Amino acid sequence: MDICYCYHGKQVCEPSYSWGPGIKEQYKIMFIHAGRGVYQIDGKTFHLQQGEGFIVYDNILCYMEADPTDPWIYSWIAFSGNGVIPLFEQAHISPLHPVFRYSPLFWFDSYLDEFSACDVNHSTSELRRQSILFRSLADWIDMLVATSQLLPEVRxxxxxxxxxxxxxxxxxxxxxxxxxxxxxxxxxxxxxxxxxxxxxxxxxxxxxxxxxxxxxxxxxxxxxxxxxxxxxxxxxxxxxxxxxxxxxxxxxxxxxxxxxxxxxxxxxxxxxx
The missing domain is CATH 1.10.10.60 (Homeodomain-like)
Structure with missing residues (x-):
């Protein structure tokens, strides 16, 4: 499967902190751990909060802004490759429907810890990060399929x-x-x-x-x-x-x-x- 790990991270946003409008060069899955914010993509606006997530697409203009009184805290994993779109389709994710809800049992932080624990100077670090990426994506897809009733209904x-x-x-x-x-x-x-x-x-x-x-x-x-x-x-x-x-x-x-x-x-x- 042509999907490659790029980077990961977590951010505690200041009130009204914003990014964009701009274009990212990788795909990103964003998980909101606390607070609220606004995500805009392809002319659509989504008001999001804790327990929800969204997809940042490569080469599609987007905008993110934290709530002025309850700014969000989010983490992400970024990756690239021709296999990304078919993967998203399994979860019924697209630029028109880039938002999802995730189960509190899906502890993405544990994957962040695994990514961070990989020694960048180790000869197998790239393979280890790829392994973590595939496991996290598989669990994410399984979680969305298992809780499909939480996904927005598609007209x-x-x-x-x-x-x-x-x-x-x-x-x-x-x-x-x-x-x-x-x-x-x-x-x-x-x-x-x-x-x-x-x-x-x-x-x-x-x-x-x-x-x-x-x-x-x-x-x-x-x-x-x-x-x-x-x-x-x-x-x-x-x-x-x-x-x-x-x-x-x-x-x-x-x-x-x-x-x-x-x-x-x-x-x-x-x-x-």
Whole structure:
């Protein structure tokens, strides 16, 4: 199974402490041990408390904020790999349904102690951390399945949107039509558009466009790919059309967007001198 341990941790948050909006490079399972807070992902807001948890997805914009009077304490385990999404699907977890409740009998702290006890200089430490990761994930899945009545009920509408969003996110760099998405989901194209507007407040076309431009912005910022290469990487075979759509969404051409990022970065570094 292609899942690799990255890191783990625990944090006692200050009142109103926040992170984001931003993008993480790994998946994270967050367990709330005390207090309250707000989690936002993909345009949805969740008000969470002790005994609940949530998933941070890689490369999906999210935001976290602790309650001003009862700030949360949470722990997490971060990992990456192509096997993560199928694992989440076993627990009916997705970007549209990233929240779960967990049993008080599921003592995640014991796994944190095991991770921390691994000597990073030991020749088998990486194998030991992988072993702990797989055991903790297996127990987490078993816990969710055993207490499935605690999971949020998924409405048919939400299930359609979840399937559509997952397909779009997996294929945004290909030639994707909304008719194809509707066919994959198993509903009429018009009804799919109605559901996107109702639940996500955007059309499926706009959702796909925004996703592509967000991914393009990441590539312009974090890679040396040419504008043409970025264009192909996010599903556009015509670089001129890509540049036109990028400017429409981001307000700048791809080249100006990249040069501004470099300028802002250099100004930030010079201010530290």
């Amino acid at each position: 048919p509408k939400d299930a359609y949107i979840r399937k559509a969003v997952e397909f779009i996110r997996m294929n945004y760099n290909q030639r994707v039509s909304i008719s194809e998405v509707a066919h994959i989901v198993g509903i009429d194209r018009v009804y799919l558009s109605v559901l996107f507007k109702e639940i996500l407040n955007v059309s499926p076309q706009q959702y796909l466009l925004n996703l592509r431009m967000d991914k393009a912005g990441d590539l312009l910022d974090n890679s040396q790919l040419s504008i043409t290469e970025v264009s192909y990487s996010v599903g556009y075979s015509d670089p001129l059309l890509f540049s036109k759509m990028f400017k429409k969404v981001k307000g700048l051409s791809p080249s100006h967007f990249r040069s501004r990022l470099k300028r802002d970065s250099s100004m930030g570094l010079s201010s530290l001198d």
